[in-house]
Amino acid sequence: MKGIHEIIVQNRKVKFEFKIERNISIIKGDSATGKTTLVNMIADYQAQGEMSGIQLISDKECVAMVGLGNRWADFIKNTKDSIVFIDEGEKYVSSKDFAKIIKNTDNYYVIVTRNNLYELPYSVDSIYEIKKSGRYGRLKKTYNSFKKIYGENLKKEHNYKSKDIVIVEDNKSGFQFFKEVSNQVGKTCISAVGKGNILKVSRENLKNDMLIIADGAAFGPEIENIYGLSKGSGMELFLPDSFEWLILNSGIIKNKNVKEVLANPSDYIDSNKYFSWEQFYTDYLKKISAGKKYQYTKSKINPFYLSDTNIKKLLGDFFSDYNT
Amino acid sequence: MYNIVKKDQNKCFIYKSGFIDAATCIIKGKEADPEIAMVAENELEEMFENIFETFTKKEQVRMYFLKRADSDFIDFESIYKFRLWLISRQASDSVAYILDKLNLFYKNKNKPLAQINILLGDDYLEEFYQKPIFNTEMYFYNCYDKEWFKEDIVKKMVLDIDKSRVINGETIESPVLGTIPPTKLSGGVKTLMLIYNNPDMIFNASTCGDNCAKWIQSISSDKNCVINLYHAMKFKNKFRAYIVNSDKVISSMKDLYYEVDKYCRG
Numbered sequence: 001m002k003g004i005h006e007i008i009v010q011n012r013k014v015k016f017e018f019k020i021e022r023n024i025s026i027i028k029g030d031s032a033t034g035k036t037t038l039v040n041m042i043a044d045y046q047a048q049g050e051m052s053g054i055q056l057i058s059d060k061e062c063v064a065m066v067g068l069g070n071r072w073a074d075f076i077k078n079t080k081d082s083i084v085f086i087d088e089g090e091k092y093v094s095s096k097d098f099a100k101i102i103k104n105t106d107n108y109y110v111i112v113t114r115n116n117l118y119e120l121p122y123s124v125d126s127i128y129e130i131k132k133s134g135r136y137g138r139l140k141k142t143y144n145s146f147k148k149i150y151g152e153n154l155k156k157e158h159n160y161k162s163k164d165i166v167i168v169e170d171n172k173s174g175f176q177f178f179k180e181v182s183n184q185v186g187k188t189c190i191s192a193v194g195k196g197n198i199l200k201v202s203r204e205n206l207k208n209d210m211l212i213i214a215d216g217a218a219f220g221p222e223i224e225n226i227y228g229l230s231k232g233s234g235m236e237l238f239l240p241d242s243f244e245w246l247i248l249n250s251g252i253i254k255n256k257n258v259k260e261v262l263a264n265p266s267d268y269i270d271s272n273k274y275f276s277w278e279q280f281y282t283d284y285l286k287k288i289s290a291g292k293k294y295q296y297t298k299s300k301i302n303p304f305y306l307s308d309t310n311i312k313k314l315l316g317d318f319f320s321d322y323n324t
Numbered sequence: 325m326y327n328i329v330k331k332d333q334n335k336c337f338i339y340k341s342g343f344i345d346a347a348t349c350i351i352k353g354k355e356a357d358p359e360i361a362m363v364a365e366n367e368l369e370e371m372f373e374n375i376f377e378t379f380t381k382k383e384q385v386r387m388y389f390l391k392r393a394d395s396d397f398i399d400f401e402s403i404y405k406f407r408l409w410l411i412s413r414q415a416s417d418s419v420a421y422i423l424d425k426l427n428l429f430y431k432n433k434n435k436p437l438a439q440i441n442i443l444l445g446d447d448y449l450e451e452f453y454q455k456p457i458f459n460t461e462m463y464f465y466n467c468y469d470k471e472w473f474k475e476d477i478v479k480k481m482v483l484d485i486d487k488s489r490v491i492n493g494e495t496i497e498s499p500v501l502g503t504i505p506p507t508k509l510s511g512g513v514k515t516l517m518l519i520y521n522n523p524d525m526i527f528n529a530s531t532c533g534d535n536c537a538k539w540i541q542s543i544s545s546d547k548n549c550v551i552n553l554y555h556a557m558k559f560k561n562k563f564r565a566y567i568v569n570s571d572k573v574i575s576s577m578k579d580l581y582y583e584v585d586k587y588c589r590g
Binding site for chain 1: 459501
């Protein structure tokens, strides 16, 4: 499935209206905001259609996985081109099996849970809470951001060079890039060697002003704890979808379609093929840079990207001290 | 008389059959035979004193089930491990009595025990007879008691979280949904009620939003209970929580983030 899908579901008492744009969306937040009501309304409509008294408007079929017990995997295997809603209380959503089974399906999944689903690569931007106003409910992103910097008190300007230490999720080309940038300004740059280690590495460096850099497209399971830790500290989170997204966004790549792809990524990223948007950006960048002077490989950074001009192009949109 | 504690070369041994008998005597026998009850109280106090000294030295306390050489036993590494054992058996009046007295003893020693007990992730707790209840919605549907709604704290929780008024044990007045049965309450309130009314069981409190955190704190200050979390619930103000998995007491959200990161990855 591709694209942004709008869903309106209502009965005489409540109405929910929202858009879903990625293959995995998480709904969490306070109790009594209507999360279970939403899933139950989808389930009622699934069972009885309009005879249920529910009105549902969506360009895709909406289904709810309720009370399936051990038959959940069969249900998914038989569900195509649909938006699947799952309420909390379904323990299988945390399992490796669930991740494996939904990986190459042609569906979008909306999962109600406060648990961090470490097996799933969901985005920091696809974690929502229901905001209610009277009988109306809408989805609001849980984590605020400004220019891909996430935090509670967002500033208008952010400086890269003012940080004592930079911690990068990966240890490949993205890390090599930021290590070089940090070396140039005399700052320390450490690889956490995996997003699952970021909290641990951050803890060891908590006294410093830190910049955490990770792939936002799959950082959803980690954000709650690291976001919480960043409160009241000198830590900032820079979470572009991925390093490849950063390159595509820089304007360095001369390809007429890049702008359009980045403006409407969900129109190009098929959930059947890409479990996470970062995988799409990697494939796309590799494809359009092949054989060019700016050819991209994930394992080793092409020195082309490390020129002063190109560093500014990559970071200028986000950090004032590179926006010259 | 009850021989409920023995010290031997810095090792502390306690006898379950003895301390249960002593507590039963105190509960049932105070009016019938105050002198025996006083002996029992003194022996329990002596047991607490020995336990306190032993755990302060970071040594283990061995609990024998019976006063026999071949009796089964459990070694407790900390006062919290011993308290967990008591919490899981507090349906017995005698155990509940000992639990209250133990809390009071530590409070009087200026070492109050952390009131919130948290089991993180899928760890299984041997002290408890059964696994934590993950799907609290389903459990509530099948097991709630309309009598629960007579409690003031339940009425207050329903009003605070769901903005709804309890009419009686079968009827709730919701500003959005109108008149509803208890099964239509929010998942958070249902879980709070389960924790409050079944303190000897463990429920998945990650079905509660952060707006329930203050109620978890309130319930925990009143009842001895253990909650199961899969995320870092945002506790308000100062709090002290015992993390079962690491056998540690924490007092900040930062510490909770680390513990969740460590134990909730499955």
